[in-house]
Structures are given as structure tokens and as C-alpha cells.
Amino acid sequence: MNGIHSGAQIRSAERALSVGTWLIVCGAMLYSVLTVTPLMAAHTPDEWDWTAPILPLVVDAAVVIVVRLDSVLARLGERGGRWPVTLRWMTGVMTLALNTADSALKKDLVGVAVHAVAPLLLIVTAETGLAYRRSIAAAVTALEERQRAERERIERERREREREQREHEARLAREQAEREERRWLKEQELQAAREAAERAERERREREREQRERERERIEREAAERRERERREREERERRERQARAEQAERERAALLARGPATGKLPEDEARRIVAAAFTAGLPVRQTAELCGWSVGWVSARYAEHRAPAAGGAELAIASR
Known part of the structure; x- marks a missing residue:
């Protein structure tokens, strides 16, 4: 139950962190676009004023990529190396510089402080969220290790119970096999006696059957030989008759033609x-x-x-x- 509660609490904390982070990121992006767009419009030719929101959007897109990929790597317990850290800080510094540049050019310190709130909050939130996610990933890993250890303990106990059960069943099976073997030996002796009697009877019947079969084959052979002789005689008779008819027809033809x-x-x-x-x-x-x-x-x-x-x-x- 503790593992279930801990898992639910970790998932709840991760959801809260994710929702809060994205709220701050979206708010900072919106604030940055609204703040930086006038600055870019003031430093852009009039015919290109429509491109003023592009730069804050590009910087904010880089911020989204950094936050999203950092969250994925932190969940997997991995680190992106030097370049993700560089990109994260570079986008944060760029966002801070763009948001405070207008007030700094006007030497408005209060404006600089006010416009630095959102970028600084975004930078700190990104770093803090990354640390939180790594801690959550470590906690999840530890929780999974504990759960795996608990499952292994339960599995060992189950295997031990099964082994004892198998040993008990094997002992019962051996005893039953011994009883069955004694009964089987007695049955084999009786069966051997019955088979000997049946074998002798079968041998007698087989001899009688073979004798009848030889007699039947002899009769069939004599009948086949007789039929063959009759067939040959019939064929010879038919051949002579055909020959006689052919000779008679030839004589008649010769007489007609003569x-x-x-x-x-x-x-x-x-x-x-x-x-x-x-x-x-x-x-x-x-x-x-x-x-x-x-x-x-x-x-x-x-x-x-x-x-x-x-x-x-x-x-x-x-x-x-």
C-alpha cells in the first residue's frame, strides 16, 4: 500500500510540476511577445513592422524546446550534456535582455526590474523544474527498486512454497508408485499366464487357419488353371472358327470372281x-x-x-x- 501511495503521490507531484511549469512558460512567452514586439517594431523599418513578433516567438520556441526535452531527459534519468545547458541559459539571457532592453535604454530602473520578473522566473523555473524532475526520477527509480525487491521476495516465498508442495507431492507419488508397482507385478504374473494360454490357443488357430488357407489357395489355383485352360481352348476354337469363316468367305469371293x-x-x-x-x-x-x-x-x-x-x-x- 505504501508503494501505491508513494507512486500516486509522485505522479501527482509530477503533474503539478508539469502544469505549473507550462503555465509559467506560456505566461512568460505571452508577456515576452507583448513586451519585445514594440521594441522590435521601433528598431525595424516601417515596411517591415509586421516582422516584429518573429524574434520573441523564435526565442520563446527555443525556451519551449529546452523545457520539453529537459523534462523528457529528466524523466528518463539522463543528461543532455553541455549544449542543452548552454541553450537553456542562452535563451534565458536572451529573453531577459529583450524584455529589459527598452527600459534600460530609457534608463528606467523600475521598468528594468518589472520587466525582468518574467524572464528571471522562467530561468529559475526551468532550472528548478529540471532539478525537481531529476529528484522525481530518482524517487521513481528507488520506488521501482523497492517494488522489484518486494516482488522478488514474494516470488521467492512462492517458489519455496511450490518446492515444498512439489516435494510433498513427490513423496506421495513415490508411495503411490510403489503400491502401483506391487499391484502391477501381481497383474503381470496373471497376465503372463493368460497370455501363455492365449498364445497357445492362437498358435493352434493359426495352424488351422494356415492349413485352411493353403487348401483354399490350392483349390483357387486349380480353378484358375482350369479357367486358363478353358480360356485358351475357347480362344483356339474361336480362332479356328474365324479362320474357317475367312477361308469360306475367300472361297466364295474366288467363286464369284471366277x-x-x-x-x-x-x-x-x-x-x-x-x-x-x-x-x-x-x-x-x-x-x-x-x-x-x-x-x-x-x-x-x-x-x-x-x-x-x-x-x-x-x-x-x-x-x-
């Missing part, structure tokens, strides 16, 4: 058979027309039919007659 020129116009069926035989033998159309007694045009038409894709079927049909 008849010589027809004395008259033969019947169409007989003429078609002669044309088919002549087409197969490769005879000319005119010779075929002499054999069947039909015209050359009719024979040419029949030759065209035989040249079509269905010619093979037609030849088989004619040969089978």
Missing part, C-alpha cells in the same frame, strides 16, 4: 455380292461391271458405299452370306 463376265444383268443381291468381292480383291470398276452385268455408274456407287466408314460391316455381312 464366274467370268455375265451374259445379262444379274439379280441385285447376287450383283452386290460380286461387287463386294471385287472391291475386296481390288478389281477395277469396269471389270466388276462386266462380272455382274450392271452399269459402271451403279458399280461406282456400290464402291463408294464400301469406301464409307461402314464398309467393314458391309463386307462382313456379305462374307457371312
Whole structure:
């Protein structure tokens, strides 16, 4: 709880410091612009009067950069080195000089003192805020170290409790494992006896199965051999039948072609058979027309039919007659 309160207090103080610093910076910037602009306008050609606010704005922008980056570095616990310090003091001195220059030129000491308030407050606030932020960063670091140490202590205690719990569980597990091992040994003995009996029974069944399998393979082999013989015999029979049909068709074609020129116009069926035989033998159309007694045009038409894709079927049909 103390760590939580301390963290909340540090964050609250840092917010207050940040808000206060930026209020002072914004007020000093506004005051500086209002104070320095008339001075710059008085020392600027009339046609360039509109540039009078630029210089105070540039100086004040440098002040903002310094304050902002210093706050970031202080929060990170780092230092910017020599150049940030130079820039911080240079901008402060410039702001002080610009704000008091008009009164100093008029030898108005009261005006110098009045116009020096805001720049001096800005310079001191920047330095003080930097110191505060470094102190806050150191406090945050110390708080984090304490919290880390507390977390490590809690973690060590937790690991110690877990180790004791694991040892207790391991002891219980060993005792349980010993009981399980004794029970397992008894079961193994019974299991070994059952497995021996089952193995003997399996071996007997396996021998019987192998014997049946060999018998089945023998029967299948004999059936396959028988089917193969029947297939070969059937193929041989079909081959002889095809050969016989081919020889018969060849003899018929030879007989048709050996008849010589027809004395008259033969019947169409007989003429078609002669044309088919002549087409197969490769005879000319005119010779075929002499054999069947039909015209050359009719024979040419029949030759065209035989040249079509269905010619093979037609030849088989004619040969089978």
C-alpha cells in the first residue's frame, strides 16, 4: 500500500510540476511577445513592422524546446550534456535582455526590474523544474527498486512454497508408485499366464487357419488353371472358327470372281455380292461391271458405299452370306 501511495503521490507531484511549469512558460512567452514586439517594431523599418513578433516567438520556441526535452531527459534519468545547458541559459539571457532592453535604454530602473520578473522566473523555473524532475526520477527509480525487491521476495516465498508442495507431492507419488508397482507385478504374473494360454490357443488357430488357407489357395489355383485352360481352348476354337469363316468367305469371293463376265444383268443381291468381292480383291470398276452385268455408274456407287466408314460391316455381312 505504501508503494501505491508513494507512486500516486509522485505522479501527482509530477503533474503539478508539469502544469505549473507550462503555465509559467506560456505566461512568460505571452508577456515576452507583448513586451519585445514594440521594441522590435521601433528598431525595424516601417515596411517591415509586421516582422516584429518573429524574434520573441523564435526565442520563446527555443525556451519551449529546452523545457520539453529537459523534462523528457529528466524523466528518463539522463543528461543532455553541455549544449542543452548552454541553450537553456542562452535563451534565458536572451529573453531577459529583450524584455529589459527598452527600459534600460530609457534608463528606467523600475521598468528594468518589472520587466525582468518574467524572464528571471522562467530561468529559475526551468532550472528548478529540471532539478525537481531529476529528484522525481530518482524517487521513481528507488520506488521501482523497492517494488522489484518486494516482488522478488514474494516470488521467492512462492517458489519455496511450490518446492515444498512439489516435494510433498513427490513423496506421495513415490508411495503411490510403489503400491502401483506391487499391484502391477501381481497383474503381470496373471497376465503372463493368460497370455501363455492365449498364445497357445492362437498358435493352434493359426495352424488351422494356415492349413485352411493353403487348401483354399490350392483349390483357387486349380480353378484358375482350369479357367486358363478353358480360356485358351475357347480362344483356339474361336480362332479356328474365324479362320474357317475367312477361308469360306475367300472361297466364295474366288467363286464369284471366277464366274467370268455375265451374259445379262444379274439379280441385285447376287450383283452386290460380286461387287463386294471385287472391291475386296481390288478389281477395277469396269471389270466388276462386266462380272455382274450392271452399269459402271451403279458399280461406282456400290464402291463408294464400301469406301464409307461402314464398309467393314458391309463386307462382313456379305462374307457371312
